[in-house]
Amino acid sequence: MTTTELRPPAPATGAAPTPGTAGLTALTALAPAVWGTTYLVTTELLPPGHPLFAGLLRALPAGLLLLVVLRRLPQGVWWWRSLVLGALNIGIFFPLLFVAAERLPGGVAATVGAVQPLLVIALALPLLGESPTVARVGWAVAGVGGVALVVIGPEAALDPVGLVAGLGGALSMAAGVVLTRRWGRPEGVGSGVLVSWLLTAGGLVLLPLTFLVEGAPPAIDGSAAGGYLWLGAVGGLAAYLLWFRGLGSLPVVATALLGLLSPVVAAALGWLVLGEALRPVQLAGFALALAAILGGQLTRR
Numbered sequence: 001m002t003t004t005e006l007r008p009p010a011p012a013t014g015a016a017p018t019p020g021t022a023g024l025t026a027l028t029a030l031a032p033a034v035w036g037t038t039y040l041v042t043t044e045l046l047p048p049g050h051p052l053f054a055g056l057l058r059a060l061p062a063g064l065l066l067l068v069v070l071r072r073l074p075q076g077v078w079w080w081r082s083l084v085l086g087a088l089n090i091g092i093f094f095p096l097l098f099v100a101a102e103r104l105p106g107g108v109a110a111t112v113g114a115v116q117p118l119l120v121i122a123l124a125l126p127l128l129g130e131s132p133t134v135a136r137v138g139w140a141v142a143g144v145g146g147v148a149l150v151v152i153g154p155e156a157a158l159d160p161v162g163l164v165a166g167l168g169g170a171l172s173m174a175a176g177v178v179l180t181r182r183w184g185r186p187e188g189v190g191s192g193v194l195v196s197w198l199l200t201a202g203g204l205v206l207l208p209l210t211f212l213v214e215g216a217p218p219a220i221d222g223s224a225a226g227g228y229l230w231l232g233a234v235g236g237l238a239a240y241l242l243w244f245r246g247l248g249s250l251p252v253v254a255t256a257l258l259g260l261l262s263p264v265v266a267a268a269l270g271w272l273v274l275g276e277a278l279r280p281v282q283l284a285g286f287a288l289a290l291a292a293i294l295g296g297q298l299t300r301r
Helices: 019-035 038-045 051-070 078-091 093-103 106-113 116-128 134-151 160-183 191-214 222-247 252-258 261-272 280-298
Strands: none
Touching (some): 019 252, 078 160, 078 191, 093 106, 093 160, 134 252, 160 252, 222 252, 252 280, 261 280
16 A cells, blocks of 8 residues: 555536535534534433543544454554544544533533634645635634524633633644645545544544543443443444545535534534523524535635
């Protein structure tokens, strides 16, 4: 296997999305939508105080399973590239996300994380040579505003450590998204193989950190087992297969904007499942966030 990289063909300038692109976008959007269930599953099914353990089970078993099934290991530069991408997308991102979630109200943490598309725009210029456009920046800013309206409540407070962790997590994920697009994948290697490398690498980064910070694993009852299975099989294996498949072909900023679905879905589930109230301002936020996601997909290059 050679390390020659494949670059996805760029869509024609000014071209409208093709039906194939629309279908791929819809499939890719399922990943952040599934990730939006994480808060509900964590609070309602999992034992408290072990968020890193949940992240570990979300990544490592799925990565190892794919490695066993697909039987392809990295070669050459892809050993360290897989480690870098796995750490940025998973191994570093998860701990910072959990620190932000613990130190900030959920709405503030979600809004800080929603700046990721803006960070992707900033990184795309030096790393991908893509100049930001007014439309792209506008939709990204609108998306942050929409998420803020949906999830920020009157109890919002600003903790410096939580804010730094939230911004660090968003930057880590943004860098992982852009570098994943820049490096592509080795010739003859499918997206499933790449996902097996990244999930395994991210899980191995989380493994020592989890036991150093949280100690022994928690007791797992039937509900917790179902929650961990959902996080690993659906939120980990299936979601990351869809996410990295789309990331290899779709415009990188448009793909990043799909991530806004995660806090929107989390808020919708809070209303549907937990009976949390939705105020008119939140409904306006839903509309604005969804408009930003759709506008980001339709914006011409």
